[in-house]
Amino acid sequence: MRPIAFALALTxxxxxxxxxxxxxxxxxxxGDGxxxxxxxPAGPADFWCAAGDYAIRVLHLNPTQIVYRTSDPKRRAGEGVSFSLDPTQSARKTGLFVLGAKAGGITAGHAQGLCENRRPRAWSRRDR
Known part of the structure; x- marks a missing residue:
């Protein structure tokens, strides 16, 4: 079984x-993502950081694997962001300013790299 199919089967x-x-x-x-x-408060880099962290630490993907945003930017307030490993489900854009990005995807390693210099947020009870 190919790594992508295996990761999708796991999810x-x-x-x-x-x-x-x-x-x-x-x-x-x-679903399949x-x-x-x-x-x-979270911006596009925060959502991509979490997506990359999940792809690498939970799905055990290679950092070079492309992760695709499936929900088109801009998201509405209070709305999450959906991701997939399937390029056919890709949104038109990543929501980030990324030179050379293909459609709505970046590598898992690039996404996880957006976590650098970001601290966990101190959530209030209201946010839970």
């Missing part, structure tokens, strides 16, 4: 377990 067959990324955002499997849930 479909594994129980819907939430993962807290290193920046504090919560990621959950959804995953969603980074909204949790207080």
């Amino acid at each position: 479909v067959t594994a129980p819907a377990q939430a993962f807290t990324a290193q920046n504090g955002l919560v990621v959950q499997p959804e 995953f969603v980074v849930n909204w949790r207080g």
